[in-house]
Amino acid sequence: MNAHPHRHDHHAIGEVAGVVVPDSHLARQITELVRDTEDDLLYHHSRRVFFFAALTGDGKALKYDPELLYAAAMFHDMGLVPAYSSKDKRFEVDGANLARDFLRRHGVAEDDIYTVWTSIALHTTPNIPEFMKPEVALLTAGVEMDVLGMGFRNVADADRLEVARRHPREPDFKEGIIDHFYQGIRNKPETTFGNVKADVMAYKEPKTFQRMDFCRLILGNPWPR
Template structure:
């Protein structure tokens, strides 16, 4: 499921980039797309951190071990690390923006109506969605339920709040008022 999702992210991101006049490096965009959700499957660090950072760290190590320049690894790292952060990626480099545009299109249908219907059909035929909505959300639950504190301030908390009985997100107000400062 995540393989097909990641391939669709690359293809939808490429289509959006072309339509917007962005020129991402296709190899870096592909790598960002393929690694963007890997942190949901197995935490890749000993540190409890957001799944996006687990995936980004793993991708960076993968690229550096294979001789990619550090600047290229940093682009892929950033694209993965911020792909769930609303508003930010579209103001960054083309690989970063295109990765997020692909994610948004495949996950929530963002700007799907702006894409050529025939191309969308080809992409989905090659990389079927199956029961994507159900399966995708289940992968999120499984990847986040044992590290719920990493969802603070992210859309990931929405998933746990919906699917995990008893989960309650901590608000910013609670963090400020509960801080150890006297005032």
């Protein structure tokens, strides 16, 4: 798939459903990097995640930094892209590390960088981010809304549909995102231990994928009892 069919759209969609994309130099640089790196499916997904995260935050009257939330949303799946995928780390960590390095080069404060890093690293770990800083909680909320259809009640239907219209889910986001996950982790299946991506491997390789088992690890470790 051609990743750059609409180069001019870097700044074409600056506001959706009342949510404004931060118009800073940093945000523009992030948009250009991600648009030039990810294919359409991941790019539109990442933008939807930002808008859903921001709408959720606004609906709950949470105070968050839009620029940090935008950075987290746009980088959150970059670890699935071959150019930024490590051989041995979870894809979430690869994306978090890329965001950290990018933000450091742009002089962002370390505390803010840590917030973005944590947001990305934990975005597939359910039931923990919601109790953390708003940016961390909201990134996961945005991802869960777009991928899992969770939290619809937190965003007006018209706003949610407007985001999906401006950043479309066609032709088939559901199967497409599963395939993107699979392509990003298939060469390092051990990184799926204890997280939801093991389900992706089992779905794509039902006959060959062997899950690591927590209890077997306990019972088979070097301790005598």
